[in-house]
Structures are given as C-alpha cells and as structure tokens.
Amino acid sequence: MTVTILIVLAGLMGASGIVLAAAGAHMTPGAGLDGAAYMLLFHAAAVLGGAALLQQGVLWRPFALIVLAAWVVGALLFSGDIALRAFTGHRLFAMAAPSGGTILIAAWLALAAAAIAALLRV
Numbered sequence: 606m607t608v609t610i611l612i613v614l615a616g617l618m619g620a621s622g623i624v625l626a627a628a629g630a631h632m633t634p635g636a637g638l639d640g641a642a643y644m645l646l647f648h649a650a651a652v653l654g655g656a657a658l659l660q661q662g663v664l665w666r667p668f669a670l671i672v673l674a675a676w677v678v679g680a681l682l683f684s685g686d687i688a689l690r691a692f693t694g695h696r697l698f699a700m701a702a703p704s705g706g707t708i709l710i711a712a713w714l715a716l717a718a719a720a721i722a723a724l725l726r727v
Contacts (some may be wrong), residue, residue, distance in 0.1 A: 608656050608659060608673075611656055611673045611674070611677065612652070612656055613654065615649040615653050616649070616651065616696050617654035617658070618645045618646075618648060618649035618652070618677065618680060618681070619645070619646060619649035619650075621645050621685075622642045622644075622645035622646035622684075623646070623665060624642075625638045625641050625642035625645065625688055626638070626639065626642035627641075628692075629641075629642060630715070632691065636691040636710040637687040637690070637691055638666075638687065638691050640687060640704040641683070641684035641685075641687040641691075642684070644680050644684050644709075645680050647680075648677070648679070648680035648709070649680075652673050652675070652676050652677060653724045655669060655673045655676070655716070655719060657670060657675060659673070660697065662723070663691070663714070664720055664722075664723050665719045665720075665722035665723040668715055668716075668719030668722055669716075669719045672712045672713075672715045672716045672719055675715065676709065678706075678708055679690045679705045679706070679708030679709035679712060680705065680709065682697065682701050682702065682704055682708065683702050683706050683709065684686075685697050685700075685701065685705075685720050686701035688700055693701075
C-alpha cells in the first residue's frame with residue numbers, strides 16, 4: 606500500500622511538472638518555472654524507478670521508503686516555492702526551496718546507502 610501511494614504521488618508530480626512547463630512557456634522567461642517543472646518530472650520518474658527497485662528487492666526497504674518519500678517532499682518543497690513565487694510573488698516559507706534541495710541531495714545519498722545495505726544483507 607505504501608508503494609502504491611508513492612506511485613500515485615509520482616503521477617501527480619509528473620502531471621504538475623507538465624503544467625508548470627506549459628505555464629513556463631507562456632510566462633515571463635526567467636520566472637523559474639522550467640526548473641520547477643524539471644525537478645518534479647525528474648523526481649516523479651525517480652520515484653517510479655525506486656518503487657520498481659524496491660519491489661524487486663534491490664534496495665533495503667526501510668531506507669528505500671525514506672528515499673522515495675524524501676524525493677516527493679524535497680521536490681514539492683523546491684518546486685512549490687518556486688511556483689508560488691512565480692505566480693503570487695510570495696514564498697512558501699523562508700528557505701523552502703533550499704530545504705527541498707537539501708532533502709533531495711540527502712535522499713540521493715540515502716539511495717546509495719539503501720543499495721549498499723541491500724548488498725550487505727545478501
């Protein structure tokens with residue numbers, strides 16, 4: 606069930622990424638929506654790939670679930686802050702985009718740890 610929820614969230618992230626890419630094409634260049642769209646699209650695909658690896662037992666489940674959830678949260682914070690600023694001129698909260706980016710970096714490192722943990726458990 607947890608993996609299914611993450612797959613649903615990946616689908617919503619992908620759809621949101623397409624919406625932001627379209628909005629970026631019609632708004633003032635430099636608003637940052639392209640970067641926000643790419644971040645959502647890229648991490649939607651990463652969540653789907655991570656879910657598949659998890660189901661195949663390639664990743665250690667506890668770490669893998671944390672990684673997948675962190676990709677969702679990090680991408681949403683990063684993209685949400687940029688999109689909100691582009692559309693309203695307001696921030697999600699102070700340091701939302703950098704916090705999202707930091708979460709994403711940590712999650713990618715945790716992915717490596719999840720793979721190593723699965724390898725060592727064999």
